[in-house]
Amino acid sequence: MTFTSVPDASDGALPTEPRRPTMASRVSASFAMFRNGKSIAGLIIVGFFVVLAVFADWIAPYDPLEKDFQALRQGPTAQHWLGTTHMGEDVFSQIVYGTRGVLIVGLVAGVLATLVAVIVGVTAGYVSGWKSESLSALTNVFLVIPGLPLIIIVASQYEDPSIVLISAVIAITGWAWGARVLRAQTMSLRHRDFVQAAKANGERLHRIIAVEMLPNLTAIIASSFVGTVTAAVLGLTTLAFIGVIPITNLNWGTILFWAQQNGAFPDYWWWYIPAGVCIALLGMALSLINFGIDEYVNPRLRSAGERARAMRKKGLSASSGVTAVRTAPADD
Amino acid sequence: MRFLLRRLAFYLFTAWAAITINFFLPRMLKGDPVTAYLQKNQGKVSPEAIDSLRTLFGLDSDASLWQQYLDYWGQLLSGDLGVSFSNGLAPVSQVITAAIPWTVGLVGLATIISFLLGTSAGAVIGWRRGSRADYAVPFATFFSTVPYFWMALVVIAIFSTTLGWLPASHAYDKGSVPGWSWDFAGEVIAHGTLPALTIIVSSLGGWILGMRNMMVTVLDDDYVTVAQAKGLRPRRVLTQYASRNAVLPQLQSFALSLGFIVGGTLVMEMVFSYPGLGKLLLDATNAKDYPLMQGLFLVITLAVLVANILADVAYAVLDPRTRQMES
Numbered sequence: 001m002t003f004t005s006v007p008d009a010s011d012g013a014l015p016t017e018p019r020r021p022t023m024a025s026r027v028s029a030s031f032a033m034f035r036n037g038k039s040i041a042g043l044i045i046v047g048f049f050v051v052l053a054v055f056a057d058w059i060a061p062y063d064p065l066e067k068d069f070q071a072l073r074q075g076p077t078a079q080h081w082l083g084t085t086h087m088g089e090d091v092f093s094q095i096v097y098g099t100r101g102v103l104i105v106g107l108v109a110g111v112l113a114t115l116v117a118v119i120v121g122v123t124a125g126y127v128s129g130w131k132s133e134s135l136s137a138l139t140n141v142f143l144v145i146p147g148l149p150l151i152i153i154v155a156s157q158y159e160d161p162s163i164v165l166i167s168a169v170i171a172i173t174g175w176a177w178g179a180r181v182l183r184a185q186t187m188s189l190r191h192r193d194f195v196q197a198a199k200a201n202g203e204r205l206h207r208i209i210a211v212e213m214l215p216n217l218t219a220i221i222a223s224s225f226v227g228t229v230t231a232a233v234l235g236l237t238t239l240a241f242i243g244v245i246p247i248t249n250l251n252w253g254t255i256l257f258w259a260q261q262n263g264a265f266p267d268y269w270w271w272y273i274p275a276g277v278c279i280a281l282l283g284m285a286l287s288l289i290n291f292g293i294d295e296y297v298n299p300r301l302r303s304a305g306e307r308a309r310a311m312r313k314k315g316l317s318a319s320s321g322v323t324a325v326r327t328a329p330a331d332d
Numbered sequence: 333m334r335f336l337l338r339r340l341a342f343y344l345f346t347a348w349a350a351i352t353i354n355f356f357l358p359r360m361l362k363g364d365p366v367t368a369y370l371q372k373n374q375g376k377v378s379p380e381a382i383d384s385l386r387t388l389f390g391l392d393s394d395a396s397l398w399q400q401y402l403d404y405w406g407q408l409l410s411g412d413l414g415v416s417f418s419n420g421l422a423p424v425s426q427v428i429t430a431a432i433p434w435t436v437g438l439v440g441l442a443t444i445i446s447f448l449l450g451t452s453a454g455a456v457i458g459w460r461r462g463s464r465a466d467y468a469v470p471f472a473t474f475f476s477t478v479p480y481f482w483m484a485l486v487v488i489a490i491f492s493t494t495l496g497w498l499p500a501s502h503a504y505d506k507g508s509v510p511g512w513s514w515d516f517a518g519e520v521i522a523h524g525t526l527p528a529l530t531i532i533v534s535s536l537g538g539w540i541l542g543m544r545n546m547m548v549t550v551l552d553d554d555y556v557t558v559a560q561a562k563g564l565r566p567r568r569v570l571t572q573y574a575s576r577n578a579v580l581p582q583l584q585s586f587a588l589s590l591g592f593i594v595g596g597t598l599v600m601e602m603v604f605s606y607p608g609l610g611k612l613l614l615d616a617t618n619a620k621d622y623p624l625m626q627g628l629f630l631v632i633t634l635a636v637l638v639a640n641i642l643a644d645v646a647y648a649v650l651d652p653r654t655r656q657m658e659s
Contacts (some may be wrong), residue, residue, distance in 0.1 A: 137342065137345060141346045144633075145349075148596075148598060148635060149594075149632050152614075152631060153626070153629055157622075177588075241479075265498075267486065272482075277480065279479055280478040280479075283468075286477075291473075
């Protein structure tokens with residue numbers, strides 16, 4: 001995406017503006033949607049998992065499949081922080097290495113699904129008539145068809161499905177939501193003045209879409225990317241847990257699969273609790289990022305709590321609205 | 333009426349798409365497990381069953397694709413989904429019919445309870461925005477991303493193994509025969525409580541968040557201020573003015589997330605060994621029972637479509653604008 005090198009609509013409208021925005025200010029402006037407490041908290045958690053995945057070789061004390069026959073099914077100790085499996089494998093090391101599998105599939109599936117969503121959604125929003133309607137119908141069909149059974153059936157037809165194949169199948173079932181939201185937003189952008197002006201200037205279609213529209217869609221694209229990553233992480237761990245994915249692909253779901261197969265429930269809690277908590281933590285972090293983006297897009301969400309708190313300080317109740325009577329004397 | 337007709341046309345289209353996907357899936361994938369199975373079990377499978385499997389899996393390659401497609405439709409319309417390898421060659425339709433009531437009863441009931449509870453809680457939390465009720469939001473977020481199957485395992489560990497309150501698996505006690513008696517109903521409720529609890533806890537968070545965000549947006553609208561300025565009681569403004577409008581997008585997201593919920597509950601059924609569609613699908617996957625898998629995908633998709641239609645009817649009842657369109 002090259003929109004950083006191109007002036008946005010307001011620059012074009014005000015040619016006399018002496019101070020052109022610098023590269024740095026543009027970059028920081030495009031990250032504005034992440035600049036709030038919720039997004040930052042989410043990004044920190046996601047960053048933590050990324051560090052785990054990248055530096056797994058240094059962080060993990062053991063190899064994930066290294067067997068320690070002196071310590072079978074042991075609870076957490078100084079040597080094994082999260083205990084061991086029935087084969088004496090270190091659960092903590094498995095979690096650390098498993099982060100890789102989860103993040104790679106999440107990222108690949110997220111990128112693929114977002115690409116499809118942007119292509120289908122923006123096109124459906126920009127064209128009109130039967131083309132738009134048929135693309136919209138296609139999107140809705142994929143929204144309604146339950147994804148997981150389809151993924152299970154396709155993945156189970158292969159003896160040894162590769163990571164790319166799994167990511168692609170997850171992406172195929174997961175792009176529709178983003179496309180739907182993007183279509184709605186593109187349709188509303190299509191009639192704005194700056195797009196009409198670009199059209200009147202005779203700009204070509206791909207330039208209008210890439211230069212005028214995409215920068216105004218970044219927040220929604222980001223949110224649909226984060227949403228598909230969340231769905232991909234859940235989908236992957238579910239597939240691994242039911243044993244459709246070969247166990248050579250280590251991820252958090254595989255750990256739960258082994259735990260289930262080898263009778264870890266319910267006594268060996270250290271074997272199955274951490275993996276589930278990690279899935280939920282990563283999912284929560286991604287949702288938090290999305291809430292931050294939602295609040296950036298819809299300012300009412302952001303200010304609602306603050307305004308209500310401010311009113312309460314003055315002795316008013318937000319819920320009873322304008323009919324409230326001040327009981328405390330105003331001190332200002 | 334026009335709204336419902338439009339939606340109906342869309343669902344017919346989706347049903348057609350799902351059935352067509354089901355037709356092309358085995359033809360696009362490499363390998364031919366069905367032929368392998370038939371060769372291994374020569375003589376055990378009746379000639380009629382072989383014929384229907386050939387049509388379903390595209391083994392009669394001498395016929396044109398179009399002819400195969402027509403045959404496939406004819407077979408579906410007569411209710412013939414082939415025979416299940418892992419169930420002693422019983423007809424797939426029969427195997428699936430036995431499992432449907434358990435899934436529809438459990439998942440349907442639990443999802444509706446969760447939707448009602450979550451929407452009401454979300455409405456109240458949105459109404460009291462900025463108060464201590466906001467602390468519920470992070471918890472709701474956390475629980476909305478917990479995988480269903482993991483929640484099921486934890487629920488079993490707590491309520492079944494540790495506390496011993498409720499049975500952890502199957503839909504009724506071993507040895508009892510399904511029938512319409514109070515004893516049996518009690519068993520079904522006891523066995524269904526933990527799976528239902530799992531569904532409710534895992535999906536509640538999403539409903540709370542969605543409804544809360546809609547409420548916060550709707551409460552800023554002028555008509556809510558006017559309703560309050562008129563001196564209506566807050567309860568009336570909450571239920572008749574704000575919630576009624578905020579619940580509409582909630583209903584739409586209910587319809588759209590059904591596919592997701594169904595996916596989650598399928599795996600949860602496996603954890604609880606609950607004899608529904610999900611356990612059937614996973615057993616079929618492990619046994620490489622392709623005819624059963626195909627049939628299940630079709631039935632699950634059609635079930636989700638029916639649930640979507642019901643959600644649309646509810647939408648039309650709640651939103652007078654959809655009814656006005658005919659004038």
